[in-house]
Amino acid sequence: MKIKQISLFLENKPGHLNAICRTLAKAGINIVTLSLADTQQFGIVRLIVEDWERGRDELEKAGHVVNVRDVVAATVNDVPGGMADLLDAVGAVGVNIEYMYAFSFRTNDKAILVFRFDDADKAIEALKRIGADILDASTLFSH
């Protein structure tokens, strides 16, 4: 149920993000989602791609600092409190969220949340218990 996420170190200089995208494009690797966290001095790019192993290899070959992490992707119900229910469930078992971001494939689609938990397995268990829709790699990439 866990999904591999590639993260990259992003220097604070023009063209760096562009170079990352171009490397993946040249190798024919499609980016499912991309999120960017940045400070004045540097940033972190987080990517989910279908063939993460090949993605990692291509990026490393191009000289980028790459790191691969397990994340959890879940859809959130489009009702008030939908998000709060998910957060409550993981909070109750004492799991912390390191970070999260959201995306959707098409307008009107349900939003997909990507989480990095400090204990992914425990979080998945808790989310399942409340019937949350957790996406595995094949469901995610079939969109």
Place this chain on the structure above:
Amino acid sequence: MNTVPVIENRFWQHDAECMPRPQLESLQLQRLREAVARASALPFYQKKFKESGFSPDSIKTLDDIRRLPFTLKADFRDNYPLGFVAVPRSEVSRFQGTSGTTGKPTWTAYTRGDVDRWADLCARFLVSGGLRPEHTVQISFGFGLFTGGFGLHNGIQRVGAAIIPISSGNSARQIMTMQDLRPEVLICTPSYALKLMDDILSGNIDRASIALEHAHFGGEPWTESMRERIESGLGIRCWNNYGMAECGGPGIAGECAYRNGMHIQEDHYIFEVIDPDTLEPVKPGEKGEIVVTPLTREAMPVLRYRTRDIGIVYDDGECPCGRTTRRMSRIMGRTDDMLIIRGVNVFPSQIESALMQCKAVSPHYMIEVSRPKALDEITVHIEMEPSFFSDSMREMQQIRENIDRAIYGATGLHMVINLVSPNTLERFEGKSKRVKDLRNLKF
């Protein structure tokens, strides 16, 4: 040579400052013998003397100084912390410090007598540069271990002027204090004076609300063009002096009313100028590395200290002010890679040793010095170690904070820490040139 004084010509210790040359030189010789005798109590010099077969009582003329060993900055590090202190601990009255070449500082110790003489030496250049007992002086140097703050503080106290020990920083408060307490004299680094000037000129501040007449600068080298800029911008006189912590701090040389360079306080210091490669004296009046021997320091009798400062000792006759002492030029550069940032001495090796304590960085770094406004800034570009890259912003920020803290611990300065990708910084064969100075200072 200037023959017209810019202000009234005054003295603090007239007889010492204007001593006839023969008398001065025999005093120097006597004091040099005493200094060598004090130094020979230190194992460091005992070993050096033994190696060269020098006998401490064989000083017959002033030229014999050339038979003494040099003392290098690195010798302080190798004899850390107090290998150069020649008196028992109970006779040490004060410690001051300056940057060392690695994480440890260089200590300088004073006896009560040293502190006393230091006050007079500072009073000399302050008085020749316009200070009067009825003045109020704003000291915007940092106090603490830095010799600048306390040296000037004691000198001003000796003259009897009133001190506002405001210390550095917070320029809005500095300017408010200038308006409210109306000091006539300002003490700070020249770059801080530039910043204050910019703030005063751009801040809609009535010049008449500020009583400043003089500024004494120190802590970093500055240029004649900076002098002109600040003097015309603020309508004040700016004065230069010279000193370094290893030899006792400010008060080693200072300008007189004629401004023909800085008079060396030769009754307390002997100057030599050498070629840093051959270590031989340069021809009179030529540029070279300044070597200083303090003659009267009891706590730390350092011999022939190689300052790494480049300058000239003039050989063009007596100054019309009446002082018989020789004069020196401004400092024109360094023979090593020391940087002076906001008055703090920084060695690239200090930054390197701090970086090496941090696990997450590779040994590839680049130091960039710039002056975005009036004040200097250092940016350290560091290649990060790929295995330490984390997708968590918190962990990445922690890495930056650890680097900042290590550098601050070693240098006392906060720098801009810029993490860059591996293999992106220039590589060097042989001696690295890891410092880029974008300030373009011309001395």
Place this chain on the structure above:
Amino acid sequence: MCRECNDKENPLSRADYVSVDEMRNIQLTKLKKIVRHCYDNVPLTRLRMDEKGVKPEDIKTLEDMRFLPFMKKTDLRDEYPKGLFGVPMRDIVRFHCSSGTTGKPIVVGSTRGDLDVWIDGVVRSLVMDGITNEDILQVSYGYGLFTGGLGLHYGGEALGCAVVPTSGGNTDRQIMLMRDLGVTAIACTPSYFIHIMDEALKKGVDFRKETKLRHGIFGAEPWTDEIRAKIESVTGIEAHDIYGLTEVSGPGVASSCRCHSGLHVFEDHFYPEIINPDTLEPVPDGTWGELVFTTLDRFGTPMLRYRTRDITRIIPDRCDCGRTIRRIDRISARTDDMLIIRGVNVFPSQIEAGLMTVDKVLPHYHIYVDREGDLDTIEVKVEVTADALGDQIKSLELLRRTIAEAIKKIINISIKVTLVEPHSLPRSEGKMNRVTDNRKK
């Protein structure tokens, strides 16, 4: 008599031991002179004395002091910068400042003689603490307009110590040079020392084995005996209390001796009175009230009956150390710090005292006061040891309740207690502010 208390043989401390009669004579002579000086040179004082119908020659005994007008911090603010100076500018050799109640600081000017008086107080404080010319004194108070740094610096130097003027900040470096130079005594605020202590422990530095530190000279902010006990037990040093304020000179107005039972006032320079802050009448010895000082031999910015806002009492009996100069009790509260919570007077020091009685509580806390509806609320966030946090929820709840009860026992109102992780509250390198009162917004 306790630990090496008696410094009667030390000429520097002579004035600490003169007979009470002699002391009163000295004080009366000086008082007459300073009152005359103020009347002649400080327009505000003259105006107020004239309003009260008091002339300098009316001061015939020390008790007559009660006819004199008070001075307050607001007077220093209103007369900013030089209105209260008692001498011409050419006789002023130093300015010091303290933060005022508004944007402008308050300014105090000193003559050379005033500086000597100030430093005399610091020297006698250090002698009382057992510091000698063999000691290496690290001064980690901020240097500059604040009197802490330069006061301890020149006091240490006058006594013959080797002074290391590190000033505040850069804690890693403070610890490094404390070890490298074999520092035996440190002067700073108690809150900064606790910070140094924590950082050293984090690095695995054992104070007893790896430093030669024996004395801490702490002041410039109120602190409690409980904090003193904590510092002493962790580091093995002896913690001394030095008291002073810029308005009457700086540190060295009063100091604890090695009996650690109150602070001796250098009353040949600073004449103490305790008044009832409401009626402004003097109270008998032993009664708590507001501390008032008259500077007997400072001429630059002379202060007649300066109201310090500090709350203490004069300890009526003679100290075991044998000194004849009077003692005041530890100053752990200021009228300015007093919080009124639902009509009850609460001092932060009372909360501190309660906290420190509980095991697993660290000396880092912050107090938040707020108002919900018409009701004042008070909360203390306090750091507890990591192992306390690792425990089960049940024992955490128990710890929380124990702390709340310990505090309630002292202040008699309930306070919300929140436990936080070690190192999560802000630290200070100088004076610490431990209270956020949101009601003032």
